[in-house]
Amino acid sequence: MALTGWLKSFLGKNGLLVGLYILIAVAVWIVLLIVLPQLFMLDFSFRYNLPPGQVGGPQDVYTLSNYKYLVFGSPGNQAAYNWIDLSVFGQTILAAIFVTLIDLALCYPIAYYLAHVAKGATGRLLVLSLIIPYWVNEILRAFAFRIIFGASGVINNALIYIGVIDQPIDFIREDVALYTGLSYAYILLMIFPIYNAVESLDRNQVEAARDMGASWLRIHWRIVIPYAKPGIASGCTMVFMLTAGALAAPQILGGPSSLWFTQLIVQWFNTGGNWPRGSAYAIALLIACVAFVLFMMRIFKIRVGEIGR
Amino acid sequence: MSAPAVELDSVTIKFGAFTAVRDVQIDIKDGEFFSFLGPSGCGKTTLLRAVSGFLEPTVGAIRIHGNDMGGIGPNIRPTALIFQNLALFPLMTVWENIAFGLEVRGVAKAERRRRADELLDLIALPGQGDKMVSELSGGQKQRVAIARALAVEPQVLLLDEPLSALDLKLRQHMRTELRAIQQRVGLTFIYITHDQGEALTMSDRIAVMSSGVIEQVGPGADVYDRPDTAFVASFVGENNAFRGRVQEIAGEDVRLETAHGPLVGRLNPRNPVREGDEAYLFVRPESLKPAEADESLNRIEATVRQDEFEGSFHHLILAAGEDEALRMSSPNDGGREGGREGESLAVRFEPKRAVALPLGPLATE
Known part of the structure; x- marks a missing residue:
């Protein structure tokens, strides 16, 4: 059989000990850490929220009620749809798209600069100064942002001092702090894939385009960006997924009116004590994000395999 | 204009x-x-x-x-x-x-x-x-x-x-x-x-x-x-460089005293050698010919070390005294005279096919 043949050659190539370790580690990783938890989550999302005594009993049957709740609200709901939750859902996706676009605009020039302009010590220094701030943990960073964006924070004080404004701006309420925090949170995940993709671009192609009279804008539009497309897609996907699923930043930096969909999920799990409904909400977010990413990849003609490069 | x-x-x-x-x-x-x-x-x-x-x-x-x-x-x-x-x-x-x-x-x-x-x-x-x-x-x-x-x-x-x-x-x-x-x-x-x-x-x-x-x-x-410098002579095409001292310049003819005895070549008026100076005499591989017994001008006694046969040409590598890798190319025209590996071979060249140039760096390739 093909499988046993492959197994034999795999073990032969790597040695029994290393071969077995790799097989078991990969199996544990995929089955125990990725597939099983999601399957249980999926299973949960199709069940009623029953008291412990009734779990496994005759009333423990599959249902779509949790998904229905997200779309239509509770059975006694006056409105046709569950507008509150759906709008949070939509806003989260839109906000994640917005953050992704900000990151792309910020990181593409940095990545190009790192890959093709900065040389030697300058480049290493730049990379270090990008990486080291990430030693600061997410919570600490979020609260630090809260302080500098506060009514009497450094930014307001500075703006008042130089006379741009005379009243402090409420950056928290205006969600400026939130978007800044989210944009900053995953910047490395945008820079490095683009850097990777752009780095292998032959410099002569840029020079050839320039020699033929192309402006810098056109060189990037026609030569560099098409070449870096898989890296851009990879970076955008990661930033989008992680932003849509972010929790700490929205909770700490979000204004009083802003609600992230992940916060709703946590509410169902914790405060609401309704795990099946929380699972359904989480699965809905996951599917929406994956579908959106696949749709965008289709539009920009990128194959999934390219992202892995 | x-x-x-x-x-x-x-x-x-x-x-x-x-x-x-x-x-x-x-x-x-x-x-x-x-x-x-x-x-x-x-x-x-x-x-x-x-x-x-x-x-x-x-x-x-x-x-x-x-x-x-x-x-x-x-x-x-x-x-x-x-x-x-x-x-x-x-x-x-x-x-x-x-x-x-x-x-x-x-x-x-x-x-x-x-x-x-x-x-x-x-x-x-x-x-x-x-x-x-x-x-x-x-x-x-x-x-x-x-x-x-x-x-x-x-x-x-x-x-x-x-x-x-x-x-x-x-x-x-x-x-x-x-x-x-x-x-x-x-x-x-x-x-x-x-x-x-x-x-x-x-x-x-x-x-x-x-x-x-x-x-x-x-x-x-x-x-x-007509290379102007030792570098050009040695970089453009193959060339044999004989080193010696300029003994006499008569019109366009230059006579050098080399390890192979006196050799005569032409002066390059754009970069002339001077009497008494050390100089190179450059001779192209295709300008070297087998010498008849009675020809003594520009005659070099050598041994064939190697014959690189290229089809249209025989490229011989000759050893002559301290010049261990002289190159000689002769067309494969059927009339092959001498030059099997290991044999001794006397070669000569026409003075007008040799250029005398002042010392200078040679191309190293």
Whole structure:
């Protein structure tokens, strides 16, 4: 059989000990850490929220009620749809798209600069100064942002001092702090894939385009960006997924009116004590994000395999 | 008289303390195929990048048809550069590659396509416009790169060793083709190469460069037959260098005392040797002939060490005293006289086929 043949050659190539370790580690990783938890989550999302005594009993049957709740609200709901939750859902996706676009605009020039302009010590220094701030943990960073964006924070004080404004701006309420925090949170995940993709671009192609009279804008539009497309897609996907699923930043930096969909999920799990409904909400977010990413990849003609490069 | 196509006016290019190009003064005529020939690191690519505008001369000026190019970037200069690795755009089709320069200039798509098709005809690749670059062979890519450069109608086409990536057969074929294209479009070509065969076969004139300095400028035959310096003599083609002391100069004849006895050659009036000085006498492998028993002028007693048979030529490597690797080439014309490996062989050469030159660095290759 093909499988046993492959197994034999795999073990032969790597040695029994290393071969077995790799097989078991990969199996544990995929089955125990990725597939099983999601399957249980999926299973949960199709069940009623029953008291412990009734779990496994005759009333423990599959249902779509949790998904229905997200779309239509509770059975006694006056409105046709569950507008509150759906709008949070939509806003989260839109906000994640917005953050992704900000990151792309910020990181593409940095990545190009790192890959093709900065040389030697300058480049290493730049990379270090990008990486080291990430030693600061997410919570600490979020609260630090809260302080500098506060009514009497450094930014307001500075703006008042130089006379741009005379009243402090409420950056928290205006969600400026939130978007800044989210944009900053995953910047490395945008820079490095683009850097990777752009780095292998032959410099002569840029020079050839320039020699033929192309402006810098056109060189990037026609030569560099098409070449870096898989890296851009990879970076955008990661930033989008992680932003849509972010929790700490929205909770700490979000204004009083802003609600992230992940916060709703946590509410169902914790405060609401309704795990099946929380699972359904989480699965809905996951599917929406994956579908959106696949749709965008289709539009920009990128194959999934390219992202892995 | 109209201004030369390209005028290099005492051009010096420095990188920090290092001088890559030193005081180059050359006028390149309109429609000329001009080559810069030299070993890697001699500054020829630096000079080409200065003409194309990717860097500025530290001292001196570059003028194209009389216009000073100082401060004019590569995107504005009337030059087009063909890169060593061609630098075709892999994500565009062949015709989009060719028409890229027109796209930059805002030419409408239908017109771009028409021009690309015209150029595809010119480079003998009709109907291949919709292919991707990766589907083409090495020689076809070469021609597409030329078409892409021609599309922007440059006044000067610059070529940076574009044939070096091809295999030998194709390279020889492309030499002929490049020369033919150049004559068809009548454009000024500046060609950079370390391959003297390429330079000799294609060029109207050649400038031989070494360590940032132009050693000699002239038509190929002149550079080959009448080298001005020891470097040119040893770099362009094979040459045997006999070292000795100049005993006598009589008119054009120079007599050197060498390890093989007195040898007679010609003076180069552009770089004359002086009596009493140490000097080289350069003799081409094809100028060495087997000597008859009664011929004593320029006679060298040698032993055949090796016979490299190339088909049309026998390349013999001879040992004679301290000269352990003299080279002698004789055509394979059926009348082979002597010269089996291990045999002794007396050789001679005509004085007019030997050039005496002052000592100087030899090409090491």
